[in-house]
Amino acid sequence: MSAIGTIYRSHEKKFDAVISVILGLIIWQMIDSLFIRNPLVLVGPSRVAQSFMNLFSRGLLARHVYATFVEFILGYLVGVVTGFGLGVAMALSRRAKEILNPWVTIWYNAPIILLAPLFITAFGLGLVSKVVIVFIAAVFPVLFNTYTGMTTVDGRLVEAVRAFGGTPRQIFFKVTLPGALPLIMTGLRLSVGRALVGAIVSEFFGARAGIGYLITAASEAFRTAEALVGVVLLAIGGYATFEVLKYIERRIAPWYEHRV
């Protein structure tokens, strides 16, 4: 008994997390099967798992995940590269900063998702409209964080390199860029969330496949279990990418203090 107690105490956090998740699922299942027995209103984890297996075995799940993934990855990559480029330009040139700053502020604060219906009417139901929306959603966190990171690099380091005869190029590659790296990584991580929302919402408006499409199509037909399968997939996907990027962040910039 005491041996179990010691193991529990040494990994208390992990054990508690597992217990909490299991407890939550049990309570959810009990509410479903004991109190609200209407599958239109509430579906328990068992029913969600069932419909997950059903969708999976019919190959539908792979199709939807693939569609969303392609939209996400194309828009995200283009967005990250553009955001990084513009951020560097804004940090290096005062003129570029002055010209771009008001636009960036407006676009960053705008609920860009609203443009989704317009993009769908302009570019059609296919891939292009979604990639554009994901791109716009993903570009600004990277841009802002690249800019902030490069402008808040410790001035003394730059001066030291310059004093020892470093060229502007060396300053950029050896000081400014590495110094900005942790913040750029944070920007990449924040962009993932926004890009995912962009992909899902653009699929809400009009699509032929994708997780967002799965959710709307299922909930419009009152197949709540299928819709929840989509939501659970998003939760797992979002959490996994978040953690992976956090891990990379820690590997790339271990000296950087993490806030959470």
Next chain:
Amino acid sequence: MKSVAKRDPLIPAWLRSSRVIGAYSVIAGLAIWQLAYQGLTWTHYFKAYAINHFLSSPLQVIQSFGELYQSGELLRHSYFSLLEFVYGFLLAIGVGILVGFIMATSKKINYYLDPWVSCLYATPLVALAPVIMVWFGLGIFPNSLVVFLGAVFPILLNTYTGIKSVRENLIDVVRAFGGSPSQVFFKVMIPDATPTIITGIRLAVGRAVISVVVAELFGAEAGLGFMVYFYSQRFLPGPVFVAIVVLVVFGILSFLALEKIQGWLSPWYAYRLRREAHGMELE
């Protein structure tokens, strides 16, 4: 070195300040938009691709703003969206701060809630909007619930971080001079955590605005999101842009207002705030 002698600059200094250049940039951008639209109307692509069905020009947007304002439609939609926003957002602030505080002070509760919070935070919760419509129907309450879900987690996590990172030595000092637990709470923990909490609230504003819109797309009889959907389905881009402009202005104004409030509540933090105001999203 081209010339050593200093010339009087052609443009006076106040016209070269970054704010004025920003204004030029916006005006130039709008002008380019207008001119590009005009140019497009003369090409045969305009008719062939029915471009006026999904692209509008600034002048047209101003015109449809006037029309929608006079007919009272814009105010009605804005009112509904504002109600949903306020209900959902206030609930998110209340619950977020409370739960964040509890999680920061009780280790056990933190361990139990942490997996759920970090998982839900990483999930794009707007995806729940259709499901919530199925559960709760149409109207202001379910939409506010979507806003609540969108806004609560940044506030919760920032409250947690804020309370957790209260400087221990401050608490020790107050305790050493005989401060009671309530004094520690009100005089140290709350003031020290306030800036972080408000940063969380500021982050939540953007998410809440998006949630309002997305919720209204699925089920609503009024609201700015409903307006966007309604008019984009009728291929009338003018009103769509009007709604977007209203929401952008609202988003920016509330962002600035919260920045001001943060400055009042915790002036010692204003310097750090100004550095972070430009986009560095705290988690």
